[in-house]
Amino acid sequence: MTWTSEFGRGSGWLLQKIVRGLALSRISPNTLTFIGLIINIVAAIFFGYARGQNADRMFLYAGLILIGAGLFDMVDGRVARATNQVSVFGAFFDSVIDRYSDVAIFFGLLVYYARGNRFVYVVLVAFVMTASLMVSYTRARAEALIGSCKVGFMERPERIVLVILGALFNHWGVMAPALWVLALLSTITVIHRIRYTFTETERRKLQPAR
Secondary structure (H helix, E strand, O other), X not given: OOHHHHHHHHHHHHHHHHHHHHHHOOOOHHHHHHHHHHHHHHHHHHHHHOOHHHHHHHHHHHHHHHHHHHHHHHHHHHHHHHXXXXXXXXXXXXXXXXXXXXXXXXXXXXXXXXXXXXXXXXXXXXXXXXXXXXXXXXXXXXXXXXXOOOOOOOOHHHHHHHHHHHHHOHHHOOHHHHHHHHHHHHHHHHHHHHHHHHHHHHHHHHOOOO
């Protein structure tokens, strides 16, 4: 048994305890989802206020706050299942709030780069924000047409992990390359989903009617 499996087992045990405690508190899963949004907005404010000598410290705080927000992202669905509160609206609400959370985070970074007069990175963050929304939109729109479109790598968890790493290690200049990677992989994911959807719709046109 390796240390990674032990870590995974311990993390799963801790997460289960948190979910059980929240379930006993009878808190609504939708409330947990909304709290996650508020925490993400707080992280965005730290990004926006970062400047000069305090930038690395503010980015570090933002990264730690995003880890906390990620915890709410992980538990809201589990609490819904544990308390038998799974609903179509809950899934819809979670998806909508996730988009607002994404926009808030990138908007905070956009403010940071705008205050520093770093035009290239203002444009880059705006592009990453758009591409991130398009990753989600292409999947939602495709699944309305073909049922399932889970192709592509750059899902929301991967995007958040990259932003967290960039924030925690901004002292070593990690945020800038993280944004370039986000821009590239998000675009590739969108193209992949467009191509997959095109292939599936064409294949279904060729299938004989029953």
